[in-house]
Amino acid sequence: QSVLTQPPSASGTPGQRVTISCSGSRPNIGSNFVHWYQQLPGMAPKLLIYRNNQRPSGVPDRFSGSKSGTSASLAISGLRSEDEADYYCAAWDDSLIGVLFGGGTKLAVL
Amino acid sequence: QITLKESGPTLVKPTQTLTLTCTFSGFSLRTNGVGVGWIRQPPGKALEWLALIYWDDEKNYSPSLKSRLTITEDTSKNQVVLRMTNMDPVDTATYYCAHMGVGVPTGDYWGQGILVSVSS
Numbered sequence: 001q002s003v004l005t006q007p008p009s010a011s012g013t014p015g016q017r018v019t020i021s022c023s024g025s026r027p028n029i030g031s032n033f034v035h036w037y038q039q040l041p042g043m044a045p046k047l048l049i050y051r052n053n054q055r056p057s058g059v060p061d062r063f064s065g066s067k068s069g070t071s072a073s074l075a076i077s078g079l080r081s082e083d084e085a086d087y088y089c090a091a092w093d094d095s096l097i098g099v100l101f102g103g104g105t106k107l108a109v110l
Numbered sequence: 111q112i113t114l115k116e117s118g119p120t121l122v123k124p125t126q127t128l129t130l131t132c133t134f135s136g137f138s139l140r141t142n143g144v145g146v147g148w149i150r151q152p153p154g155k156a157l158e159w160l161a162l163i164y165w166d167d168e169k170n171y172s173p174s175l176k177s178r179l180t181i182t183e184d185t186s187k188n189q190v191v192l193r194m195t196n197m198d199p200v201d202t203a204t205y206y207c208a209h210m211g212v213g214v215p216t217g218d219y220w221g222q223g224i225l226v227s228v229s230s
Contacts, residue, residue: 033213033214035214035216037157037216044206044220044221044222044223045157045206045217045220046220047214047217047218047219047220050213050214050218051213051214056218088156088157090157090159090216090217091216092215092216096172096173097170098159098162098170098171098172098173099147099149099159099162099215099216100159101149101156101157101158101159101216102156103156104156104157
């Protein structure tokens, strides 16, 4: 059972804006950066957002991240069919002295 | 360009020890702030962090698996090795290694992963 809680599923239609939440606690999200990953079917996870709201080179600005207190969110605007994937949040945990991943959210583009 | 690739057995028997090697290029594990970590993913399930090793040889392990894991580095070969003892069928998973950049201890560059099955 993940300590970072994500909804198991989300959905939207092409062009819509969807958000995926990630809820944690003080030792993890409350004290450290949140990072987001996109995992396409059969592929390795790819860093999508780092340090709460930074996009690596090549990631479209349709993807954005935010953090407030012990929660974080990933927003995807202008939804496209190729965005259908699993999305994971992650953060360092000062109590665990290690990394926590969320349980993942499967995004469907209807 | 940073790349990582996992190698090792794809099938191990219960109680055996798994040894996985991560061979990387495009960075040095002697660079301040850099690390290499291991993460696994059972089929159809979520990611699970296992261990990481830093440029200064500091090591961190998942508390739930700490007694079974050992992470080491061979700087001369640009390799990081993960050893997991007493393998069980529940350890069947895709194992990934990842570059941990400064401020991104969760991994900014990932290998393609290696599927390891545990079965007699």
